[in-house]
Amino acid sequence: xxxxxxxxxxxxxxxxxxxxxxxxxxxxxxxxxxxxxxxxxxxxxxxxxxxxxxxxxxxxxxxxxxxxxxxxxxxxxxxxxxxxxxxxxxxxxxxxxxxxxxxxxxxxxxxxxxxxxxxxxxxxxxxxxxxxxxxxxxxxxxxxxxxxxxxxxxxxxxxxxxxxxxxxxxxxxxxxxxxxxxxxxxxxxxxxxxxxxxxxxxxxxxxxxxxxxxxxxxxxxxxxxxxxxxxxxxxxxxxxxxxxxxxxxxxxxxxxxxxxxxxxxxxxxxxxxxxxxxxxxxxxxxxxxxxx
Amino acid sequence: xxxxxxxxxxxxxxxxxxxxxxxxxxxxxxxxxxxxxxxxxxxxxxxxxxxxxxxxxxxxxxxxxxxxxxxxxxxxxxxxxxxxxxxxxxxxxxxxxxxxxxxxxxxxxxxxxxxxxxxxxxxxxxxxxxxxxxxxxxxxxxxxxxxxxxxxxxxxxxxxxxxxxxxxxxxxxxxxxxxxxxxxxxxxxxxxxxxxxxxxxxxxxxxxxxxxxxxxxxxxxxxxxxxxxxxxxxxxxxxxxxxxxxxxxxxxxxxxxxxxxxxxxxxxxxxxxxxxxxxxxxxxxxxxxxxxxxxxxxxxxxxxxxxxxxxxxxxxxxxxxxxxxxxxxxxxxxxxxxxxxxxxxxxxxxxxxxxxxxxxxxxxxxxxxxxxxxxxxxxxxxxxxxxxxxxxxxxxxxxxxxxxxxxxxxxxxxxxxxxxxxxxxxxxxxxxxxxxxxxxxxxxxxxxxxxxxxxxxxxxxxxxxxxxxxxxxxxxxxxxxxxxxxxxxxxxxxxxxxxxxxxxxxxxxxxx
Numbered sequence: 001x002x003x004x005x006x007x008x009x010x011x012x013x014x015x016x017x018x019x020x021x022x023x024x025x026x027x028x029x030x031x032x033x034x035x036x037x038x039x040x041x042x043x044x045x046x047x048x049x050x051x052x053x054x055x056x057x058x059x060x061x062x063x064x065x066x067x068x069x070x071x072x073x074x075x076x077x078x079x080x081x082x083x084x085x086x087x088x089x090x091x092x093x094x095x096x097x098x099x100x101x102x103x104x105x106x107x108x109x110x111x112x113x114x115x116x117x118x119x120x121x122x123x124x125x126x127x128x129x130x131x132x133x134x135x136x137x138x139x140x141x142x143x144x145x146x147x148x149x150x151x152x153x154x155x156x157x158x159x160x161x162x163x164x165x166x167x168x169x170x171x172x173x174x175x176x177x178x179x180x181x182x183x184x185x186x187x188x189x190x191x192x193x194x195x196x197x198x199x200x201x202x203x204x205x206x207x208x209x210x211x212x213x214x215x216x217x218x219x220x221x222x223x224x225x226x227x228x229x230x231x232x233x234x235x236x237x238x239x240x241x242x243x244x245x246x247x248x249x250x251x252x253x254x255x256x257x258x259x260x261x262x263x264x265x266x267x268x269x270x271x272x273x274x275x276x277x278x279x280x281x282x283x284x285x286x287x288x289x290x291x292x
Numbered sequence: 293x294x295x296x297x298x299x300x301x302x303x304x305x306x307x308x309x310x311x312x313x314x315x316x317x318x319x320x321x322x323x324x325x326x327x328x329x330x331x332x333x334x335x336x337x338x339x340x341x342x343x344x345x346x347x348x349x350x351x352x353x354x355x356x357x358x359x360x361x362x363x364x365x366x367x368x369x370x371x372x373x374x375x376x377x378x379x380x381x382x383x384x385x386x387x388x389x390x391x392x393x394x395x396x397x398x399x400x401x402x403x404x405x406x407x408x409x410x411x412x413x414x415x416x417x418x419x420x421x422x423x424x425x426x427x428x429x430x431x432x433x434x435x436x437x438x439x440x441x442x443x444x445x446x447x448x449x450x451x452x453x454x455x456x457x458x459x460x461x462x463x464x465x466x467x468x469x470x471x472x473x474x475x476x477x478x479x480x481x482x483x484x485x486x487x488x489x490x491x492x493x494x495x496x497x498x499x500x501x502x503x504x505x506x507x508x509x510x511x512x513x514x515x516x517x518x519x520x521x522x523x524x525x526x527x528x529x530x531x532x533x534x535x536x537x538x539x540x541x542x543x544x545x546x547x548x549x550x551x552x553x554x555x556x557x558x559x560x561x562x563x564x565x566x567x568x569x570x571x572x573x574x575x576x577x578x579x580x581x582x583x584x585x586x587x588x589x590x591x592x593x594x595x596x597x598x599x600x601x602x603x604x605x606x607x608x609x610x611x612x613x614x615x616x617x618x619x620x621x622x623x624x625x626x627x628x629x630x631x632x633x634x635x636x637x638x639x640x641x642x643x644x645x646x647x648x649x650x651x652x653x654x655x656x657x658x659x660x661x662x663x664x665x666x667x668x669x670x671x672x673x674x675x676x677x678x679x680x681x682x683x684x685x686x687x688x689x690x691x692x693x694x695x696x697x698x699x700x701x702x703x704x705x706x707x708x709x710x711x712x713x714x715x716x717x718x719x720x721x722x723x724x725x726x727x728x729x730x731x732x733x734x735x736x737x738x739x740x741x742x743x744x745x746x747x748x749x750x751x752x753x754x755x756x757x758x759x760x761x762x763x764x765x766x767x768x769x770x771x772x773x774x775x776x777x778x779x780x781x782x783x784x785x786x787x788x789x790x791x792x793x794x795x796x797x798x799x800x801x802x803x804x
Contacts, residue, residue, distance in 0.1 A: 224659065229665065242520075242655055246545070
């Protein structure tokens with residue numbers, strides 16, 4: 001695992017060496033930090049002041065106010081919590097289910113592979129947004145429901161990547177060596193194979209995080225996301241579009257933050273993919289997935 | 293009434309000057325030209341049955357059909373298909389004289405048989421739809437001849453209630469009554485040319501229409517827009533001439549940009565509906581606190597761009613029971629609300645644990661529900677919102693599956709007991725409060741209003757009693773009236789006629 005951590009650290013160092021990914025990381029760090037420590041800031045996302053509704057940006061309210069006179073900046077900051085919690089929760093659910101499925105399917109490659117992959121195919125056949133809406137219709141409208149819906153929609157991605165990586169590694173010498181020393185299937189999958197497929201899984205996690213944020217915003221935009229008054233970027237976009245004439249910043253600024261966040265995740269994901277692709281090209285035939 | 297040329301000119305000038313501001317009455321027909329009138333609407337109509345009146349078909353009913361009588365915007369009855377109506381001295385019957393020389397769109401003459409068929413349909417619980425509850429006062433009817441219809445009542449009925457019935461009755465051709473949902477069968481100023489479901493509707497002028505020099509526009513084209521912003525953009529780009537039933541916010545913005553805005557006399561009243569059979573709402577004092585928890589001014593401003601009036605009773609200003617004093621007495625006052633909550637004797641835990649049902653499809657409802665949520669937070673009653681969309685919300689609303697919710701009520705400008713056509717105010721078979729009705733004082737107050745067919749003093753006493761009972765029982769907390777059927781027109785349009793129910797009346801509209 002230390003070796004895996006070192007690989008991740010190495011990836012991080014190489015990311016920071018590029019301007020685009022470095023800026024993206026800085027932006028995401030800013031969003032994450034303000035969301036985490038929002039309670040320490042003099043911002044109240046729920047305080048209503050109807051007399052001050054739909055005010056343009058000013059010294060008192062940097063992003064202006066919404067239809068209920070609430071500070072849009074405060075709601076953007078607290079809305080980041082909703083988005084990031086949904087993103088990380090969804091990634092966690094997708095990884096916790098998808099990676100074991102991919103490990104088992106790829107390692108055995110028999111009827112278990114067929115069975116699990118057909119289940120994954122069923123999930124893949126369902127459009128994400130429709131699946132999420134159906135699940136929310138059953139579970140009710142809440143952040144937990146949105147998180148679970150997005151998480152389940154992300155399972156196939158993790159499962160397929162894990163399976164493909166395991167299938168490529170399972171016959172290699174270092175795996176055969178562990179097997180010859182008496183390593184059982186569980187030990188090989190968790191202790192030998194998993195550390196060696198972490199890098200593409202990290203990339204997938206980042207890609208899914210951006211998809212999850214977008215999907216959560218889309219659900220909120222469609223009116224089935226986190227219920228108000230909890231701040232949500234998608235909900236702000238949904239309501240703000242009705243006030244485009246009176247208060248353009250209401251929809252534009254949350255939309256801009258949402259766009260930059262997704263763009264940042266995407267930039268990092270692409271950069272990581274490029275780095276890993278180069279590693280594969282540079283490496284010898286027996287070294288795959290960053291193992292040297 | 294004949295006008296001299298001077299009187300005519302003065303009247304015309306007065307209308308031309310006042311219409312955009314006061315939103316009343318048509319401009320002189322002589323000043324207007326015909327043409328193709330293009331109207332943007334925000335909803336697809338359900339069907340052509342005039343007895344299934346709802347906001348989705350407000351734009352077609354008065355263009356395909358005529359009612360027996362009409363109201364002016366001030367509520368005065370006017371002849372339409374009935375030229376005369378004589379209410380018996382004992383108020384147990386009304387005799388109607390039908391207009392001669394009127395034909396249905398099929399070419400068949402308008403006679404008493406069609407009125408009888410219409411009454412028969414309205415009295416049928418399955419086919420009568422919205423008209424059925426209004427027919428509850430009717431005992432039977434007859435047609436002594438082709439031009440006369442007599443309607444008998446079960447008991448002496450107040451004059452206003454009789455007039456409301458006549459205004460609500462829209463004659464359908466007898467032979468077309470079974471197919472009226474798909475094929476319009478009226479006498480109206482326009483006839484149907486084509487309908488593209490989800491897209492729009494094309495009507496053309498009825499060449500045999502009985503009103504002189506009407507309709508003015510030869511063609512009437514309705515286009516359905518799913519977004520309010522798209523409809524207003526179509527108006528601003530000149531793609532349509534009128535937006536009907538758009539949002540108050542857009543109307544305010546367009547008025548500022550020089551467009552004409554017309555608000556009719558038949559608004560809806562937003563009511564915070566309380567299910568008094570559930571949880572803390574069984575407690576009268578707790579319910580009464582909500583009379584003072586409603587920040588009505590903010591609700592009107594945020595939800596309806598300030599277009600409307602704050603009210604504490606479910607009446608529009610045109611209603612005979614309207615009483616503005618209640619609005620002042622039951623104004624937003626958190627201190628009074630706190631005292632009533634304390635007087636309820638409920639614990640903090642007992643007051644929580646319920647959710648405010650919200651129509652997530654309606655932006656105004658989402659906003660005003662958050663205002664109430666904020667007020668409740670301030671008096672120490674934190675609650676969550678239960679957001680539901682479209683049909684899911686309507687099912688919960690009409691099925692009574694809620695603790696509290698906002699929902700608009702109509703018929704608030706007519707005879708007061710017409711309010712019982714709205715589910716929360718029903719006196720029997722109430723889907724929310726169930727039977728037996730948990731508020732017998734309210735049921736008795738409605739019965740007293742219905743029975744008050746005597747002098748003005750008796751009638752006023754009955755209305756006052758109903759108003760007092762409504763705020764004391766507090767299972768419906770009105771917050772504001774707001775405009776439905778708003779008309780926003782380009783400056784080249786004239787001759788807007790306002791309907792008592794805010795239906796769209798195109799026959800007097802033309803181009804300046």
